[in-house]
Every structure is written in structure tokens, then in C-alpha cells.
Amino acid sequence: MRNSLLKTDLLILLSTHQKIETKTLEKAYVQFVNKLQVFINNSSDLATSYFLIHYTRIELEAILKKDTTNNIILNKTLSIINVALECLKLSVLIETKTLKIKKPLRWTADLCNAVEIIYALFHSKCINNGEVTIKQLAELFEKAFNINLNNISLLYIQIRSRVGERTTFLRRLTDNLNKAMLEKDK
Numbered sequence: 001m002r003n004s005l006l007k008t009d010l011l012i013l014l015s016t017h018q019k020i021e022t023k024t025l026e027k028a029y030v031q032f033v034n035k036l037q038v039f040i041n042n043s044s045d046l047a048t049s050y051f052l053i054h055y056t057r058i059e060l061e062a063i064l065k066k067d068t069t070n071n072i073i074l075n076k077t078l079s080i081i082n083v084a085l086e087c088l089k090l091s092v093l094i095e096t097k098t099l100k101i102k103k104p105l106r107w108t109a110d111l112c113n114a115v116e117i118i119y120a121l122f123h124s125k126c127i128n129n130g131e132v133t134i135k136q137l138a139e140l141f142e143k144a145f146n147i148n149l150n151n152i153s154l155l156y157i158q159i160r161s162r163v164g165e166r167t168t169f170l171r172r173l174t175d176n177l178n179k180a181m182l183e184k185d186k
Contacts, residue, residue, distance in 0.1 A: 002185060005039060005056045008032045012061070014074060017067040022088035025073045045142070050088045058080045063081055113169035114141050115155040120170055 005011070010028035013020050036053070043049040057078060064074045107114055118137045121127055127137070138149040149155075159166055 003055060005032070005052065006059060010034055010073075010077065011059065011063075014063050014067075017063070017069070019069045025070060029073055029077060033080055038081065040084060040088065045148075046088055046091055050085065053081060053084055059084070063144055084178065087161065105145050107141070107147045110153050111147065111149065111171070112159060113186045114145070114147065114149065114160060115152055116167050116169045117141075117151070117158060118149075119159075120167070137145070 008028070010025070010030060010032040013025065013028055039053075040049060059079055060074060060081065064071060064078070118134065118141060120130065122134050122137055134152065138152050141147060142149055162168070165171060
């Protein structure tokens with residue numbers, strides 16, 4: 001995953017190690033803070049976000065060691081990054097406690113199988129009375145089962161292009177549940 005935070009005007013300006021006009025730096029700083037906020041809000045993988053923001057902090061600290069001409073804005077930026085990292089840590093803690101997971105859950109079946117479930121839930125309108133998006137359901141599965149579903153639409157196209165029975169995993173789930181209930185009935 002590439003780190004878009006390193007491509008911001010602020011980091012590009014600071015890495016030149018030249019004295020930069022305060023107004024230009026302030027404008028770049030505001031842009032960086034906005035980009036950082038969007039970066040965190042749009043992330044479904046908190047661990048990767050934490051890593052990339054921490055990496056950005058390391059890069060800024062390296063710039064600060066080499067060059068002190070812009071250290072006021074550098075220190076401000078490092079402070080906001082530290083706040084972002086603390087917020088991410090808190091988010092992970094809250095998420096872990098909310099789910100009350102002692103041992104992380106991992107999806108061990110094919111990703112196509114998870115996609116079958118996600119689309120089945122979506123089309124059944126059984127979550128929030130249908131007021132949910134595929135993206136929201138995918139993010140839920142990603143967090144709950146530590147998987148990456150960035151290519152969910154391609155996987156859905158694969159499922160739709162199957163010849164014969166398309167929802168093989170859902171059928172297998174139904175068969176397994178019915179079999180288990182029959183065994184309990186004996």
C-alpha cells in the first residue's frame with residue numbers, strides 16, 4: 001500500500017530543506033491535516049493506517065534532524081500526527097472491547113464465499129431494514145474476519161458468471177445446518 005501522506009505539498013516542501021515562506025507552509029499544513037483526516041476516515045484497516053502514519057512521522061523526524069529552518073511547522077505536524085496515532089490506538093482498543101474478541105477471528109474459506117454471504121445479506125434487506133451498502137457490509141467482514149475485500153465487485157462478477165448453481169457456498173451452509181439439526185434430532 002502506498003503512503004499518500006508522503007506525497008502532500010507539506011512533505012514535499014519540507015524535504016527540500018530550504019527556508020519556505022510561512023504563508024506557503026501554513027497553507028500546506030492545513031492541506032496535510034485535511035488529508036490526514038480523510039486518510040483516517042476512509043481507512044477500513046486500522047493497523048495499516050497506523051503503520052503508514054507512523055512511517056510518515058519517522059520521515060518528518062528525519063527531516064527535522066537534518067534541517068531546523070522550518071522546525072515550527074515540523075513540530076506542529078509531528079504533534080498532529082501523534083494525536084492521530086493516539087486516536088487510532090484508541091479506535092483499535094474500542095473496537096476490540098466492543099467486539100469482545102479474545103482471539104482474533106480469521107476467515108479461512110475462499111473470499112468468494114464471504115462475498116456470497118455479503119450480497120445475500122444485502123439483497124435480503126435483513127440489516128438495518130435494507131439501509132446498508134455493500135461497502136459497509138464488506139468493511140464489517142474485513143474488520144470481523146481480518147480479510148481484504150477491495151476486489152469485491154470482481155468476486156461478485158465471478159459468482160454471477162458461474163454456470164448452474166451460483167450460490168454454492170450458501171447452499172453448502174444450508175446443507176450443513178440441516179444435517180447438524182437432523183443429527184441432533186436422532
